[in-house]
Amino acid sequence: MSSPALSPMKKPWVVIACAAFIVTLAMGVRQSFGLFLPQMSVDIGISRSDFGLAMALQNLLFGLVQPFVGALADKHGAGRVVLGGALLYALGLIGAALATDAIGLHISFGIFIGMAQSATTFVVVLGAVGRVVSPEKRSSAFGIVTAGGSLGQFLVVPLASMLLGDVGYHQTLWIMAGLVALCGLLAIGVAGRTDGGPGVAAEAEQTAREALREAGVHRGFWLLNAGFFVCGFHIAFIATHLPAYLDDKGLGIGIGAQVLALVGLFNILGSYLFGRAGDVLRQKYVLSGLYVARAAVIALFLFLPLTHASALVFAGAMGFLWLGTVPLTSGIVGRIFGIRYLSMLYGIVFLSHQVGSFFGAWMAGLIFDATGSYNIAWGISIALGLFAGLVHLPIADAPVRRLQPA
Numbered sequence: 001m002s003s004p005a006l007s008p009m010k011k012p013w014v015v016i017a018c019a020a021f022i023v024t025l026a027m028g029v030r031q032s033f034g035l036f037l038p039q040m041s042v043d044i045g046i047s048r049s050d051f052g053l054a055m056a057l058q059n060l061l062f063g064l065v066q067p068f069v070g071a072l073a074d075k076h077g078a079g080r081v082v083l084g085g086a087l088l089y090a091l092g093l094i095g096a097a098l099a100t101d102a103i104g105l106h107i108s109f110g111i112f113i114g115m116a117q118s119a120t121t122f123v124v125v126l127g128a129v130g131r132v133v134s135p136e137k138r139s140s141a142f143g144i145v146t147a148g149g150s151l152g153q154f155l156v157v158p159l160a161s162m163l164l165g166d167v168g169y170h171q172t173l174w175i176m177a178g179l180v181a182l183c184g185l186l187a188i189g190v191a192g193r194t195d196g197g198p199g200v201a202a203e204a205e206q207t208a209r210e211a212l213r214e215a216g217v218h219r220g221f222w223l224l225n226a227g228f229f230v231c232g233f234h235i236a237f238i239a240t241h242l243p244a245y246l247d248d249k250g251l252g253i254g255i256g257a258q259v260l261a262l263v264g265l266f267n268i269l270g271s272y273l274f275g276r277a278g279d280v281l282r283q284k285y286v287l288s289g290l291y292v293a294r295a296a297v298i299a300l301f302l303f304l305p306l307t308h309a310s311a312l313v314f315a316g317a318m319g320f321l322w323l324g325t326v327p328l329t330s331g332i333v334g335r336i337f338g339i340r341y342l343s344m345l346y347g348i349v350f351l352s353h354q355v356g357s358f359f360g361a362w363m364a365g366l367i368f369d370a371t372g373s374y375n376i377a378w379g380i381s382i383a384l385g386l387f388a389g390l391v392h393l394p395i396a397d398a399p400v401r402r403l404q405p406a
Contacts (some may be wrong), residue, residue: 012132016141018189020124022082026089026120028152029176031260032160033058033109034240038253039169040105048244050102054109055240056358059232061114062121064356068297069118070127070347071208073327074340077189078128085119086183092116093180097173120183122146123350125332128190136279138334140161142327143256143275147321150271151264153264161257207400211341214402215348220336220395224329225352227287230358230388231325232383234294238263238318240361243375249306258313266319274324275331283328283335288392290328304380307379330393338403 037051073081095108118124126142133141156179163172206214215221243256277286301314333346364377 001188007373012129012141015132016129016144018186019078019129019145019149022190022321023121023145023148023180023184023185024123024152024155025151025186026085026117026152028154028156028264029089029151029160029180029283030113030121031153031239031264032157032176033258034243035157035164035242035257036159036169036172037240038247039122041167042107044099044101046102046368047344048241049362049369051105052240052362054102054105054129055236057106057110058114058117059236059354059357059361060165061111061354062117063218063232063351065115066114066118066123066350066354067344067347070123070345071341073124073127073343074208075123077191077212078343079187079189080125080401082121082122082187082190084123084287085116088189089116089120089180089183090113090177093173094283095179097170099178112158118347120180121149122326122330123343123347125190126326126346127339130330130334135335137341138339139278139307139327139331140275141277141285143272143324144347146271146275146323147268150264150319151263151281154261154268155264157169157257157260163256184273197301200288206338206340208341210334211345214400215337215345218336218396220332220397221349223391224332224349225396226391227291227388228325228329228353229269229350229356230384231329232353233384234356235322236357237361237377238360238362239382241364241368241374241377246306246311249309251306251308255272255308255311259311262312262315263319265324266316267322267324270320270322270324271327275327278328278331282397283332284392284395284397287325287328287332288389290321290324291385291392292389294318295382295389297321298378298382298385302375302382332397336400340397373395 019275037048041051049196055315069081092112096105097369099108124241126145129141130138158344160172160176163175239260242259243253246255246259247253274290275287297314297317301335304310329349330346334342337345346349364374367377368374
C-alpha cells in the first residue's frame with residue numbers, strides 16, 4: 001500500500017524549523033555531558049574510564065539501533081519515533097540523576113540515552129527534511145538542521161555549566177530531562193509519512209531489502225562508513241575528555257564549558273556553510289578537505305604552547321569543522337541512493353560514526369588511566385583525520401543507475 005503524500009500543512013519551512021529545534025535540544029543536552037564528569041566521578045566514586053565507558057556505551061547504542069530506528073521512521077514517519085525517543089531520553093537523564101554506582105550510570109547514561117538519541121537527532125529528522133525539499137537544495141537544508149545541533153551546544157552547555165555550579169549535577173539532570181521532553185511536542189512538525197514530497201517524486205518503487213542490497217554492493221557506501229567512523233572518534237574524544245584535559249593542564253574546569261560552547265557557536269556557521277558548499281561543489285572533495293583540516297588543527301593545538309587563548313582558538317577552529325560532515329555525508333547518501341530510504345541507509349553510515357564515538361570516548365579514558373596523559377589519543381586523532389581525507393577521494397558519487405534518466 002502506498003504512503004499518503006505530504007499534507008498541505010507540512011510546508012518545508014515548518015519541517016525544517018521543527019527538525020532544527022529538535023536537534024537543538026537533543027544535541028545541546030548531549031554535548032554537555034563531559035561537564036558532568038568531575039562531579040559525578042567524585043560523588044558516585046567512579047574513575048574516568050568508568051565515566052568514559054558510560055559515554056562509549058551511549059555512543060555505541062546510539063549507532064547500533066540507528067538503522068532500525070531509521071527504518072521505522074521511513075515506514076511510519078519521524079513524528080512517532082521522535083516522541084518515543086524524547087520520553088526515553090528524559091527517563092535516562094532522571095536515571096542518571098538517581099544513579100549510585102557505575103552500573104546505574106552505564107544503564108541510564110549509556111543504554112537509555114544512547115537509544116533515545118538515535119530517535120531524536122540527525123538521522124530521523126534529516127530523513128523527514130530530505131523528503132520535502134528538492135535535490136538541489138537538500139544539502140543546504142541539511143546544513144540548517146545540523147546547525148541547530150550547534151546552536152543547542154552553544155546555548156545548553158553554558159546553561160548546564162551554570163546549573164552545575166549553582167545546584168549540582170542531580171538537579172541539573174532533572175532540568176535537562178525537562179528540556180529534552182520538549183522534543184516530544186516538536187515532533188508534531190515532522191510527523192506523517194512524508195514520502196510523497198519533491199525529494200522522492202522521481203524515484204522508482206523499491207523495497208527496503210532491495211535498498212540494502214543496492215547499498216551493500218556499492219564501494220562508496222563503505223568508504224563513507226570508514227570516513228564517518230573517524231568523525232565519531234574525533235567528536236566523542238574531544239567532547240568527553242577536552243574539559244578534563246584542559247583542567248589537568250592547569251586551565252581550570254570552567255574553561256571546559258567555554259570551549260564546548262565555542263565549538264557549538266562556530267559550528268553553527270560551519271554546518272551551514274559546508275551544507276551550502278555541498279550544493280555547489282563535489283561533496284566528497286569538501287569532505288576530504290574537512291578531515292585533513294581537522295588533523296592540521298589538532299596537530300597545531302598540540303605543538304603550540306597551551307594557553308587560555310590557544311584553547312579558545314582551537315575550539316573555534318574545531319567548531320567550524322565539527323558537524324560539517326553531517327550535511328555532506330547524508331547528502332552523498334541521498335545523491336547516490338535516493339531519498340526514499342535515506343533514514344535507514346544514513347542510519348547504517350551513522351552506526352559507523354557511533355562505533356568511532358565508542359572508541360573515542362572509551363579508549364581515550366583507558367589511555368589516560370594507563371599513561372596519565374592523552375597524548376597517544378591526540379596522535380591517533382591526527383592519523384585518523386589524514387586517513388579519512390584519503391578514503392573519500394575514490395568514492396563514485398554519481399546516482400545509481402536506477403535513478404538515472406532512461
